[in-house]
Amino acid sequence: MIPRELTPRKITLPSPGDHPIVLITGGALRHLRFAYRIQQEFGQSVVGWYQVGGRRPGEGAGTRPTWMRRLALAAGDPLFAGMKWPDLKRYLSEHGVLTTARKAGKILFERLGPGAAFRRQRRMIAAERRIFGREIESIERGARLEPVVVDDPNDPDVVAAIRALRPYFLLTHGGPIYGKALLEVARGLAINQHSGWSPEFKGSNTTDWALYHRSLDHVGCTVHVPISAVDAGPILRRSRPCLVGDENPEAIFARVVALGTELMIDVVKEIIRDHEITVYDQPAHTGRTWLASELTGRILRSIERDYRDGWLREELQRVRSF
Amino acid sequence: MTPSWTILLYHNISWEETPGSRGIEGATHPPDVLREHAATLSRVGRLVSVEEGIRRLRSGDLPSPLFSFWFDDGLADVRRYALPILSEHGVTGAVSVCSRFVDRKELHWQFKLSFLAHVDGLRILRSRLRKHGFMTGMSLKRFTMDHCSEAVLEAVSRVYEGCTTPEERAAALELFADRDGLRELQKAGWLVTNHTAAHYPVGEDSFIHKLEDQFAECADELGDLLAGSPEYWVLPCDRPMHRSPTLLECFGQTGGDRYLILVGNQRTEPDDLDRRLLFRVCAPACGGDELLRVIQGK
Secondary structure (H helix, E strand, O other): OOOOOOOEEEEEOOOOOOOOEEEEEOOOHHHHHHHHHHHHHHHHHEEEEEEEOOOOOOOOOOOOOHHHHHHHHHHHOOOOOOOOHHHHHHHHHHHHHHHHHHHHHHHHHHHHOOHHHHHHHHHHHHHHHHHHHHHHHHHHHHOOOOOEEEOOOOOHHHHHHHHHOOOOEEEEEOOOOOOHHHHOOOOOEEEEEEOOOOOOEEEOOHHHHHHHOOOHHHOOEEEEOOOOOOOOOOEEEEEOEOOOOOOOHHHHHHHHHHHHHHHHHHHHHHHHHHOEEEEEOOOOOOOEEEOHHHOOHHHHHHHHHHHHOOHHHHHHHHHHOO | OOOOEEEEEEOEEOOEOOHHHHOOOOOEEOHHHHHHHHHHHHHHOEEOOHHHHHHHHHHOOOOOOEEEEEEOOOEOHHHHHHHHHHHHOOOOOEEEEOHHHHOOOOOOHHHHHHHHHHOOOHHHHHHHHHHHOOOOOOOHHHHHHHOOOHHHHHHHHHHHHHHOOHHHHHHHHOOEOOHHHHHHHHHOOOEEEEOOOOOOOOOOOOOHHHHHHHHHHHHHHHHHHOOOOOEEEEOOOOOHHHOOOOHHHHHHHOOOOEEEEEEEOOOOOHHHHHOOEEEEEEOOOOOHHHHHHHHHOO
């Protein structure tokens, strides 16, 4: 899908005889699908696969543990965000100590409670198993490579090992922010799969944020050239997933990720064929970069409520009724 | 389930919903949904090609429920996703194609409408269609189907060209399989069938006079890519309640060894084969158990 609002330009890439590919992924099922699909399409051209975190492939690495998320929230987000001492005094005088204490407890639970994040994690695993499970059983049989598990892909030793593979493409999906030294090992192009709609929704949990803002138009995937700013590099492909009416936000996310992998495959095929490709530069200061710590339990519960109320089904109907 | 033959109808199979298909209900099923459908149906019955289904239904050889898969409009992602999924189950599907889409001469007019919805072009189209009877509050989709004419289609095309860039129009045409893609399907044993030249509603009164011409144009253009004998004429925009009363008569007059393929949302029975008709059931985008309930309800 052509990003209408952005200006295209062509980039030309070197045209060597071979196009070795190195993958860097997280360790969730969606990342395994990414790695297996790339291997299925490009076979022996895939010369390396590095998985960030975890001990075994698909162990669920790449998603921060719930306790770490809560700790970040506790450290970075005051209990009564935006509330000043005079406000609290007024609330106390109007409602009394007991009601204020109850309210504080409720806010505390809302902000720090494990419920929403835990439920989300469980649903995420279930959605990925349902959507990718059968396909992975089919395509993993043809995969040649198993991942090398690393803690930090930016570690100089890891960068040196990847450089030794002389990759033409460095394809990344999941994991931390990749440093300049790592991205520069690609002789052709480093390409990242972002499960969000750039430039409007960059950073973490962007499908959740698009759903929170009830903007189905921004539920999508962007394949781009990574630069130092997160998800802000020139766009190679961007599109929207095929959604099924009654699915939960986690299934929507899985579909976004699946689409991104297919867009990545299209991009790599086009570059191998033409050695040039159209990119769309992202304007600076457009959209927002979301932080992982901003996705609080309150936000997740709000998205859950919309899902329970059948918002997605109604919105899909609305988009189709004209 | 009782032994019978059900042909399931899909259009595109893709992870992507493009602006051209986004406004059309049921235009795209994700690959995992087709995969689940195939797995569920192969548990309760047998997946067969359309030719085998016809053969078995005709001879009454139905040891278990039979299911076939049909993909309308000839979208390119059917080869990318549906072909490997059905191959895993050892079955081939049928795809119906429009010659002008294959040759990049014209875009499916309903895709144009959907694209216009994406780029806020419907407001222009609404005003252009007023002289054809369109009034505020009407559904544009329904109006264009109910009042479909060459003038209405021309208005849709003009607005579409005015609202899109040449690059967008070229990209939209790429959504459909080209000759190489169809050859690959044919090589894999798939049935490639005639869906007219340009997907006009030739089964309804407004376009029934073009029925034979539209199928003939597709047959002439695509030649040996299409199934030879019997031929399969797949009626585009088939709305059972809006079919022309003369449809079957017009079809009968064309002669030849061919079947007319309808939607109908019903199973094909042996009597239908005698009338040279095949019916299909629109596949819902749901899980396997729900699909079985839908099929059993037919």
